[in-house]
Amino acid sequence: MSIASIVALFSCGQKNESASDIADKLLKDKGIDVPFHPSVDFDELLRQYKANPELWDAAFACLAENVPKIHDLTEFGTTELVGKRCYAMINELEPKPFEETKLEGHRKYIDVQLTEGPVRWGICPADSKNQEILEEYDPGKDIGFCLSDDTVYYIQPADQPSIFVFFPKNLHNPSFAPDGVQYEKPLHKIVIKVENAE
Numbered sequence: 697m698s699i700a701s702i703v704a705l706f707s708c709g710q711k712n713e714s715a716s717d718i719a720d721k722l723l724k725d726k727g728i729d730v731p732f733h734p735s736v737d738f739d740e741l742l743r744q745y746k747a748n749p750e751l752w753d754a755a756f757a758c759l760a761e762n763v764p765k766i767h768d769l770t771e772f773g774t775t776e777l778v779g780k781r782c783y784a785m786i787n788e789l790e791p792k793p794f795e796e797t798k799l800e801g802h803r804k805y806i807d808v809q810l811t812e813g814p815v816r817w818g819i820c821p822a823d824s825k826n827q828e829i830l831e832e833y834d835p836g837k838d839i840g841f842c843l844s845d846d847t848v849y850y851i852q853p854a855d856q857p858s859i860f861v862f863f864p865k866n867l868h869n870p871s872f873a874p875d876g877v878q879y880e881k882p883l884h885k886i887v888i889k890v891e892n893a894e
Contacts, residue, residue: 715738715741715742716738719741722756723859726759726760728760729763730759730810731858731859732858732861733850733858735860736859736860737863737865737866740863744806744890748890750778751777751782751891755784755890758888762784762786762886766884766886767812767884772787772788773787777888781890782888782889782890783888784886784887784889785886785887785888786884786885788883789811789871789882789884789885791871791873791877791879793875794869794872794875797818797869797872798841799820799841799867799868800840800868801839801840801841801864801866802839802862806862806890807861807862807887808859808886808887809861809870809885809886809887809888810885811857811871812857812884813852813853813855813871813883814851814854814874815883816849816871816873817871818849818850818868818872819847819848819867819869820844820868822866824844826845827844828843842867844867847869871883
């Protein structure tokens, strides 16, 4: 689905087509079989897509290329997709236990994340009043760390990966180990950084 199609859907008042439906069609149009996680703010996703379609198209192209072979990836590292405005990090991951994790937040970039499972994820509003600041936001590194009792946790089964999208309004615990899970080998993870449109 092109940016023109998305604009047309919103402009023509097709109210029976939800933002999540449009986002799902966008993934299918890009050849991506893994769905967005239901926690994604689809209205914000489409707003960001409309603001920077070239960045998001590059991100989706990266997912389309790498998601089908995520189990077999052997080359890891960082690749610029659209200069510093959109880049991908593909890495091996040994998920930490929950007690070693913390919430992280970004302002300059949006995180698009997908990993093998089983793993857990945590999501919390960035304006949560129950934050315990662990490290103040560092603009140079585009990251800050905290804890919050307002965090909602999700379990990702091994056979049902999802694409998570974390906007600046979302603090998040990146994928961590569910209680009692032991991993025989590192998991593979894709993180795509997309410049935030104010």
